[in-house]
Amino acid sequence: MQSLELAHCIVDLVEERKAEDILLLDLRPDQIIADFFIICTGDNERHLRALTETVRLEVKQQYQKLPFTNEGKAENGWVVMDYGDVVAHFFSPDKRDYYALEELWDAASKVMLRIQ
Numbered sequence: 856m857q858s859l860e861l862a863h864c865i866v867d868l869v870e871e872r873k874a875e876d877i878l879l880l881d882l883r884p885d886q887i888i889a890d891f892f893i894i895c896t897g898d899n900e901r902h903l904r905a906l907t908e909t910v911r912l913e914v915k916q917q918y919q920k921l922p923f924t925n926e927g928k929a930e931n932g933w934v935v936m937d938y939g940d941v942v943a944h945f946f947s948p949d950k951r952d953y954y955a956l957e958e959l960w961d962a963a964s965k966v967m968l969r970i971q
Contacts, residue, residue, distance in 0.1 A: 858940035861918065862891040865943050868913050869895045870970055872906050874945075877970040878957055893943040896951050903929035903945050910936060910943060 866879055874895035883890050897903035907929065914920055922936040932947035933954070944956060 858890040861914070861920075861938060862893060862941045864914065864917065865893050865910055865941065866970075868910050869893070869906050869943075869945075872909050873902075874906055875948075876951075880957070881965040889937075889942045890940040891942070892956075893941065894946070894951070894957055895944070896946050896948055897929075899947070900929045900932075903932070903934060903947060906945050907934045907936060914938070 862879055866877055869877055874897060876894075876896045878892075878894040880892040880894070881890070882888065882892060895906070897906050907925075911922065911925075914922075920938060922938050924937045925934070926937075927934040929945075932950035934945040936943045936945075946954070946956075
């Protein structure tokens with residue numbers, strides 16, 4: 856499975872579940888952390904939980920793959936799912952503004968897709 860295919864699958868899943876401000880960053884070829892970062896926003900704790908659960912279940916079903924690590928909690932406003940070459944970040948609106956993760960990576964990466 857190609858990492859780009861997995862990244863697009865995750866973007867499609869979160870878009871279907873009404874995530875907001877979806878951003879797909881291409882970190883290749885210079886970054887060693889991952890090939891792609893996905894950053895999106897959920898409206899509230901329940902929405903974040905639904906987004907992460909959907910991604911976990913659908914990626915497992917379609918690709919027989921679970922995240923290597925799953926950090927954070929929906930009730931804290933931030934969850935990260937690390938699939939190796941693809942890392943997906945799920946934020947509440949206030950946590951996304953606070954961490955401004957895309958600003959850290961934007962200079963060194965290429966925005967492949969932005970859905971607002």
